[in-house]
Amino acid sequence: MADVLSSYSPGAAFDEMMDTEGNVRPSYKAIHTTLDRSTPAELKQIAESLARNYVQAGVTFDIGGVERPFPLDLVPRVIASPEWETIEAGVAQRVRALEAFLADVYSDARVIADGVIPSQLVTSSNHYHRAVWGIQPGNGVRIHVSGVDLIRTPQGDVRVLEDNVRVPSGVSYVMTNRSAMITALPDAFSNQRIRPVAGYPQRLLAALRKAGSATTDNPTVVVLTPGVYNSAYFEHTLLARTMGVELVEGRDLECRRGKVFMRTTAGLQRVDVIYRRIDDDFIDPVHFRSDSMLGVPGLVNAVRTGGVVLANAIGNGVADDKLIYTYVPDLIRYYLAEAPIIANVDTWRLEDDTARQEVLDRLDELVVKPVDGSGGKGIVIGPQATKEELDALRARVTADPRGWIAQPVVQLSTVPTLIDDELKPRHVDLRPFAVNSGDEVWVLPGGLTRVALPEGELVVNSSQGGGSKDTWVLSPPAHRAPVDDEPEAEEERVAPRPPSPPPLGRRPSVLISPSAIRQGAQRAQEEQQQQEQSC
Numbered sequence: 001m002a003d004v005l006s007s008y009s010p011g012a013a014f015d016e017m018m019d020t021e022g023n024v025r026p027s028y029k030a031i032h033t034t035l036d037r038s039t040p041a042e043l044k045q046i047a048e049s050l051a052r053n054y055v056q057a058g059v060t061f062d063i064g065g066v067e068r069p070f071p072l073d074l075v076p077r078v079i080a081s082p083e084w085e086t087i088e089a090g091v092a093q094r095v096r097a098l099e100a101f102l103a104d105v106y107s108d109a110r111v112i113a114d115g116v117i118p119s120q121l122v123t124s125s126n127h128y129h130r131a132v133w134g135i136q137p138g139n140g141v142r143i144h145v146s147g148v149d150l151i152r153t154p155q156g157d158v159r160v161l162e163d164n165v166r167v168p169s170g171v172s173y174v175m176t177n178r179s180a181m182i183t184a185l186p187d188a189f190s191n192q193r194i195r196p197v198a199g200y201p202q203r204l205l206a207a208l209r210k211a212g213s214a215t216t217d218n219p220t221v222v223v224l225t226p227g228v229y230n231s232a233y234f235e236h237t238l239l240a241r242t243m244g245v246e247l248v249e250g251r252d253l254e255c256r257r258g259k260v261f262m263r264t265t266a267g268l269q270r271v272d273v274i275y276r277r278i279d280d281d282f283i284d285p286v287h288f289r290s291d292s293m294l295g296v297p298g299l300v301n302a303v304r305t306g307g308v309v310l311a312n313a314i315g316n317g318v319a320d321d322k323l324i325y326t327y328v329p330d331l332i333r334y335y336l337a338e339a340p341i342i343a344n345v346d347t348w349r350l351e352d353d354t355a356r357q358e359v360l361d362r363l364d365e366l367v368v369k370p371v372d373g374s375g376g377k378g379i380v381i382g383p384q385a386t387k388e389e390l391d392a393l394r395a396r397v398t399a400d401p402r403g404w405i406a407q408p409v410v411q412l413s414t415v416p417t418l419i420d421d422e423l424k425p426r427h428v429d430l431r432p433f434a435v436n437s438g439d440e441v442w443v444l445p446g447g448l449t450r451v452a453l454p455e456g457e458l459v460v461n462s463s464q465g466g467g468s469k470d471t472w473v474l475s476p477p478a479h480r481a482p483v484d485d486e487p488e489a490e491e492e493r494v495a496p497r498p499p500s501p502p503p504l505g506r507r508p509s510v511l512i513s514p515s516a517i518r519q520g521a522q523r524a525q526e527e528q529q530q531q532e533q534s535c
Helices: 026-036 041-056 081-105 118-123 171-184 200-211 235-244 299-304 328-336 353-359 388-401 490-494 514-534
Strands: 060-063 066-069 072-079 145-152 156-163 221-225 247-248 252-255 257-263 266-272 273-276 309-311 366-370 404-408 414-419 423-433 435-436 442-443 448-451 467-473
Touching: 026 072, 041 066, 041 171, 041 414, 066 448, 072 081, 072 171, 081 145, 081 328, 081 435, 081 442, 171 200, 171 235, 171 448, 171 467, 200 221, 200 235, 200 273, 200 309, 200 435, 221 235, 235 247, 252 266, 252 299, 252 353, 252 467, 257 299, 299 309, 328 435, 353 388, 414 448, 414 467
Parallel strands: 072 467, 221 247, 221 273, 273 309
Antiparallel strands: 060 066, 145 156, 145 423, 145 435, 252 257, 257 266, 366 404, 414 423, 423 448, 435 442, 448 467
C-alpha cells in the first residue's frame, strides 16, 4: 500500500505534528501511526464523502457572492491538555480586560485620564460610537461572545493575532466539523478522551438569558440575522435552532415605548434579549446608516432605557481596532493587575513618525493591515506584493497613518492536510470562542482551526477561500477532573469512553484506527456506487 506520509516534509514553520528533527510530537503519535498505515485512496474517499455530506447539509460559506461548501480537512488538529489550559486562561484574561476597557471608555474613561491610552486613539476609531456612551448593560456584560485569533510562531510560541468582539463568526463550523468527523470516523472517539463541543449552544443561551434576567424571570431570546444573503447565514440558523429560539430579521421586530416586540401570528410578543449578527452601522437607521433596511428603528433607545439587551453590545468594535490591539497587554496590567498570559505579535504603530519611517523603508518585508479590516481584506503581505501594490500602499499609509499597523511576516504553524492524494503541510491559525455570562468567561474547548489550502498561503480566512479542521483538545489525565467539571456531551455519548481508562503514563495506542479508515472508505465507495446507480 502507498504511504500518504512518505513525502511529507515540514517547511521552515513550526509543524504541529513533527519537530525539526523529524520526530513525531507526543500528541500526534497515534494519528501519525494510523496515517502511516493508510492508503491515499482510502483517505481520499472519506474526504470526498465528507464534502458531499457538507453540500447536502448546506454547510456553506459565501465567497464572492457564491455559496460554496466549507472545506473540512480529514486530519484533525490536536492540542494537548496542558497547552490548552494556557490558551484557555489567556483568552479568558483577554476578554475580562477588554470588558473593563469598554465599560471604561463608554463612561468615566479612567484609562485615558491615567495616561494608559491616548484619548485621540479612542475617539478617532471608526467603531467608537458616541450614541451609546453612558449605556450600562443589565448584568455588566458587553462581550457576550468573542473570538480571539491565535497563531504559533516558528519558535513554537502562541501569540494573539487579533481580537473579535463585535459579531465573531465561525462557531457553527466547530460543531458541524465535530459531527462530521464522528460520522466519518466513529472509532476515532472510542479510545480517546476528547473535550466536547456540543454544549456551546446551551452555554450561549444560558449567558443570554442571564443577561435578560434583570427584567423578567423568563426572558425571550431571539437571533437577529441580516438575512439569507449574509455569508454566515448558515451559522445564524444553526445557532437559533440549537438554542431553540426564533431566528428573526429586522422587519420582524418593532420598538414601542422603549421596548422591542416580535411580530407573530398571534400578535406582538415582547423580546428581552437580541443576539444580533448585524454590524453596528446597520443595526438602527435612526442613529447609524439611515438607508439600512436590516436593522430596527429605535433599537438604541430601547437598549438605553433597559427595554432590551443587545448581545454583543453596540460599540464593541473600538476594542477590535488593531491599533487598540497594540495596547491590550497594557490594558491587562491596568485593569487586572496581571501579566499577559499570551503575548501579542510584534506590531508597529504607524502614527509614530519613527515607526512609520522604518515601515515605509521595509514595506517589502512586512505585513501591513488596515486597523478596522476583517476577514483578511485589505492585508498586504510585502514579500508577495508587486512594486505597484507597494507603491499604492505607501501612498495610503502616508495619507492615513492612523488607519494602518505593520507586523513582521510570521510563518504560521502547519498541520498535515490532505491535498489531492498526499498529505502536505498547510498553514493554520486558531479561533477559540468564549462566552461571558458575567459570572465567568467560558472558553469552548477547541475552537475553529482555519487552514490556508494553497501552498505557501498565509491568509487563512474563510472569506479568502480557506478551509477548516476539527480541533481536538485532549482531556486531562484520568486522575484530574475536567475544567469546570463539565458533563459528558453528545459526541462522547455517541462514542463512549472505555470503561477502564488506560493507566497513568500510558497513551491509547490507536486514535484513528486503520480499520475505521478502511470502513469509512468502504462506506464512501458504497455511497458513490448507490448514487451512480440511482442516476
